[in-house]
Amino acid sequence: MRRVKRLAESERGADLLSWLVISVPVFIADEPFGPGRAAPLAARAVAALLLASAVAAGRRHPVVAAAVPAAMGLAATAELYTTGFTIAQVLLAFLLGRRAPALRTGLLFFGGVCLAGLALVTFTPGVRLSEWLSMLATALLTIMLPWLTGRYARQHDEIVRAGWELAERLEREQHLAGERARLLERSRIAGDMHDSLGHELSLIALRAAALQVDPRLDPPARQAAGELRAAAARATERLREVIGVLREGGEPAPVLPSDDPVAALVDRAAAAGMAVTLEGELDSLPPMADRAVYRVVQEALTNAAKHAPGASVTVRLGMDRDAGEAVVTVTNTAPPHGPPPRAGSAGHGLIGLDERVRLAGGHLRAGPAHAGLADGGFVVGARLPLVPGAAAGPVGAPPDARRELALARRKVRRSVIDAIWMPVAAATALLALTFGFDVYAARRSVLPAGVYAQMRVGESLPAVEPRLPAYQAERDRRPDGSPQDPPGTDECRFYRTTARSLWPVYRLCFTDGRLTHKDEVRWQDRRRLSG
Known part of the structure; x- marks a missing residue:
C-alpha cells in the first residue's frame, strides 16, 4: 500500500495517470480518428503508444509532447477535432504552459499548428478553406486556452514560492540580526585589544630596543633588554592569534594555500565529476583582485554543484584593457533533470562574495543567464580593477524581498491579462477570417x-x-x-x-x-x- 502511495505521489505516477486519462478515449470512442474513421485495435494501440512517448518526453520537452496529439488530430481531420485526441490536446497544452517558462514558446506552438493546418488545406485535394477556419476555432479551445491556463498556474506557483521565500528570508534576517550584534561586539573587543595592548607592546619593544644598544649598560643588562624585546614580539604575535579567534567562532581554518590558482580549482572540480571548462587566463593581478577572482570561481562552482547538478559550467577569464579591469564569469546551464529540492541554505555565499569583490574595488553580478527565464541557467560575474590599492566600492543595497514579491504579483497579473486578451484577440481574428471567407465564398458562389x-x-x-x-x-x-x-x-x-x-x-x-x-x-x- 505504501508503494502504491509513493508511486501515486511521484512523477512517474503522475505521468502514468496522465497517460491513462488521454489514452482511454482512444479505445472507447467509436470513431477516434474523426468522422468515418473507425480504427482497428492495432491502430488504437499505436496511437496509445505515441501518447505514452509524448507523456514520457513531456517534462524535458513539453513542446514535443504537445505536438504529438496535435499532429495526430491533424492527420485524422483537417478540422483538428477528434473524439480520441481532444483530451490529450487539452492536457498536454496545459502542461506546456505549466512547464515552459517563455511566453513565446506557446505562441510559436499555436502558430505552428495553425500553419500546419493551412498547409494541409493547401496541399490536400478535396479539403476546403472552411475546414481550416474550423481548425482555428478548435485550436483556440483545445490548445490556446489550456496553455494560458497552465501558464497562469505556473505564475501562481511562482508567487506562492516567492511568498514562502519572503517568510524564510525574514526569519533568517531576524537570526542574522543577533549574529550581527555578536560579531560587532567581537570586532569591538578585537579593536580595543589592538588599540590598547598593541600600542603598549609596541612601546615596550621600542624601549627595550633602545636599552639593547645603550653603550652605558653592561653586557648582561643589554642581553636582558634583548630578551625583553623578544618577549614583547612574542606577545604581539599571540595577540594576533587571539584576534583571529575572535574573528568567527565556527569558521574553519583554510585548507588550501593562499596562492592556489584558478586553474587548479577548476581541475579539482572536473576531477570530482563536474562538466566544467576553463577559457582564458589572468596574469599579474593585485593580491586583493587575485583572491577575489579565486573566490568568485570557487563560490560559483559550489553553487552550481549544489543547485544545478549535472549542468555544464563554463569559467571565462579575460581582460578589459580599455576599462582597466579583469573580467571573470562563471555560467552554468539549466540542470538536465530539473532543479533539485530546495535545501536549507542560508543564502549568504553571494552576499559575502559581493563584499569580497567590493573591498577589492570591483562589482559583482549574479542572476539568470537569460533574462526572463527562471530556470534557464545562472551566471556569476565580476569586474575587478587591475590597479593595486583601488578604493572599495559602495555597499550595495540589500535585496528588497517585498519588491521581489510585488514583481512576482505583477507577473501573475500580467499572466491573467494575457489569459484574457489573447483568446479575445484570437477569437476576433478568427471572426475576421470567417467574415472575410464568407465574403470571398459568396462572390465565388455566384452563377452568372x-x-x-x-x-x-x-x-x-x-x-x-x-x-x-x-x-x-x-x-x-x-x-x-x-x-x-x-x-x-x-x-x-x-x-x-x-x-x-x-x-x-x-x-x-x-x-x-x-x-x-x-x-x-x-x-x-x-x-x-x-x-
Whole structure:
C-alpha cells in the first residue's frame, strides 16, 4: 500500500495517470480518428503508444509532447477535432504552459499548428478553406486556452514560492540580526585589544630596543633588554592569534594555500565529476583582485554543484584593457533533470562574495543567464580593477524581498491579462477570417445568369461542372429554407444569383450523372408551410 502511495505521489505516477486519462478515449470512442474513421485495435494501440512517448518526453520537452496529439488530430481531420485526441490536446497544452517558462514558446506552438493546418488545406485535394477556419476555432479551445491556463498556474506557483521565500528570508534576517550584534561586539573587543595592548607592546619593544644598544649598560643588562624585546614580539604575535579567534567562532581554518590558482580549482572540480571548462587566463593581478577572482570561481562552482547538478559550467577569464579591469564569469546551464529540492541554505555565499569583490574595488553580478527565464541557467560575474590599492566600492543595497514579491504579483497579473486578451484577440481574428471567407465564398458562389441560361437539361455532369462556381450558395451544403428536391434526383446543387443576397438561388439537380432539373428557387418558411 505504501508503494502504491509513493508511486501515486511521484512523477512517474503522475505521468502514468496522465497517460491513462488521454489514452482511454482512444479505445472507447467509436470513431477516434474523426468522422468515418473507425480504427482497428492495432491502430488504437499505436496511437496509445505515441501518447505514452509524448507523456514520457513531456517534462524535458513539453513542446514535443504537445505536438504529438496535435499532429495526430491533424492527420485524422483537417478540422483538428477528434473524439480520441481532444483530451490529450487539452492536457498536454496545459502542461506546456505549466512547464515552459517563455511566453513565446506557446505562441510559436499555436502558430505552428495553425500553419500546419493551412498547409494541409493547401496541399490536400478535396479539403476546403472552411475546414481550416474550423481548425482555428478548435485550436483556440483545445490548445490556446489550456496553455494560458497552465501558464497562469505556473505564475501562481511562482508567487506562492516567492511568498514562502519572503517568510524564510525574514526569519533568517531576524537570526542574522543577533549574529550581527555578536560579531560587532567581537570586532569591538578585537579593536580595543589592538588599540590598547598593541600600542603598549609596541612601546615596550621600542624601549627595550633602545636599552639593547645603550653603550652605558653592561653586557648582561643589554642581553636582558634583548630578551625583553623578544618577549614583547612574542606577545604581539599571540595577540594576533587571539584576534583571529575572535574573528568567527565556527569558521574553519583554510585548507588550501593562499596562492592556489584558478586553474587548479577548476581541475579539482572536473576531477570530482563536474562538466566544467576553463577559457582564458589572468596574469599579474593585485593580491586583493587575485583572491577575489579565486573566490568568485570557487563560490560559483559550489553553487552550481549544489543547485544545478549535472549542468555544464563554463569559467571565462579575460581582460578589459580599455576599462582597466579583469573580467571573470562563471555560467552554468539549466540542470538536465530539473532543479533539485530546495535545501536549507542560508543564502549568504553571494552576499559575502559581493563584499569580497567590493573591498577589492570591483562589482559583482549574479542572476539568470537569460533574462526572463527562471530556470534557464545562472551566471556569476565580476569586474575587478587591475590597479593595486583601488578604493572599495559602495555597499550595495540589500535585496528588497517585498519588491521581489510585488514583481512576482505583477507577473501573475500580467499572466491573467494575457489569459484574457489573447483568446479575445484570437477569437476576433478568427471572426475576421470567417467574415472575410464568407465574403470571398459568396462572390465565388455566384452563377452568372448567362451561364445558367446556356445549360441544357440532359447535359452530362462533366460537361456542366467546368462552368459551375467554386463554391455553392451555403458552403457546399443545402441552404436552410430551400424546397424539397424533385423526386428521383440523386443530387441538387444551389448557386447564388447575386453575391449580396442568398435568395433567390439557382438549383441544379442531377440524376445518374446528368442534369435533369434546373430552376430558380426562393426561401420557404417551412414552419408556416407545415402549419
